[in-house]
Amino acid sequence: MSKAIIEIKQVWKEYGDHVVLEKLNLNVQAGEFISIVGASGCGKTSLLNMLLGTEKQSRGSILLDGKPMPQEPNATRGIVFQKYSAFPHLNAIENVMLGGEFASSPLLGKVFGNERKKLHEQALEMLTAVGLADAALRYPSELSGGMQQRLAIAQALIKEPRILLLDEPFGALDPGIRKDMHKLIRELWKKRGLTVFMITHDLSEGFSLGSRVWVLDKPRIDPHQPERFGAQVVYDIDINSEHKLSHSIQSLIEKQQAAKVAV
């Protein structure tokens, strides 16, 4: 087995006495597509923030390519949020070029001449890959919700990040558009060999897109002190090898959630 791209070792996340996540031990290989599902408030976002670098784990360590994860967001990890990912004052192609401009012009953050032409070409290629070539000159406010998410994906991918984080990227989209976006992201993932972490609370989305699904939940609950125990990855499901099993587990999870809602 090759070296893992992400190693999560004995990670705890606590806010004061409130344990959010506990005992996380996970390895992720390059090229995996991990769907992270779970009820709201179970620490999905905390986990994503630790991967992004905006929050630090309370205990344990998270390694990226064998080295401790940088404690600040940087170009090794790309992200697409549910919204507000694109910059409203730049048109689509400028949005995609921005990453390259930051890298080659530390002082102005803006490039000119031949260098600009080259970046422009790369950006147009990327926009074509996400199906936005025709909208290159439009501002984000003139794009539909789905197109804005395509733009945000293009913007992140042009930096060729080691891992791509998706924070409920399709949660605000109409069902039809969401299907198109699923197709796009699956295609990009396969073609480019991306390593993806996607948070979603849509179970079927998690199972249909991911090559691996992490289900976060609290295995232990102290009814008098619900904050005493944190959530763990209670199911770590490899979709490719156990496709049939996943369905039974899926129905199990759905039943469990339905029961929770009923309570």
Next chain:
Amino acid sequence: MRLMNSKPSRGMRLALNLLPFVILLIIYTLASDARLLENPSDKLLPSWSSFADAVQRMAFEPSKRTGEYLLWVDSAASLQRLLLGVGISAIIGLIVGVVSGMLPLFRATFSPLVTAISLIPPMAILPILFIVFGLGELSKVMLIIIGICPILIRDLQLRTQSLPKEQLLKAQTLGANSWQIMIRVVLPQVLPPLVSAVRLTLGSAWLFLIAGEAIAATEGLGYRIFLIRRYLAMDVILPYVLWIAVLAFLMDTILRLISKRAFPWYHGRGADAHE
């Protein structure tokens, strides 16, 4: 149909827009005529012809004493002070507002100070300004700056802080450092709000300008109004007031058009309607 649902047509709206002005003019003319009939040398509500004479005298004939065309000299002096004061305030407001909105360390240091300064009524420290900066141009420009700068700083700081944090995180994952984020992500996005904030503070800026000129100046629109008040020269004061309103309206309109032209993404289709 309910009143709240009936909307005027295009022509009707124009007529309704003009109606109050026409009514005011008619009332003024009637009142002025009535007073002048009783006392031909009445100064409170001059007739239209004495307005015309006064405007002719102030704008198109050289002053007998100095040989200057007073209205234009006054306008130039006032506009210079106003534009200097507002321009400097806008630049300071932009820089300090953006930096303190973006950098928590800077904000912790300077934000309380700015709040404290903004609570001082500027007119109360006008004497201090005259003592410190003398009676020249500087003290009047400073009054405008002290009056509107804290408002601009606080507004820009809030605008900067209310940018979605997703955007700032995204920029970091694109490899940008703080400086690059400031000039490529934050600054362009707070420029349109800066223009609107300047438009809103123009009224206060005029107030401080005229107050400063009323107390110590040798020319300027505010200076002239307060000077001729001694002679109850309403035939000059009213046209001056009207002229100030016209200048203020023009500045506001120009800023609005600049904003529309320069920031299409802010005013464009689909964006939240910003006026």
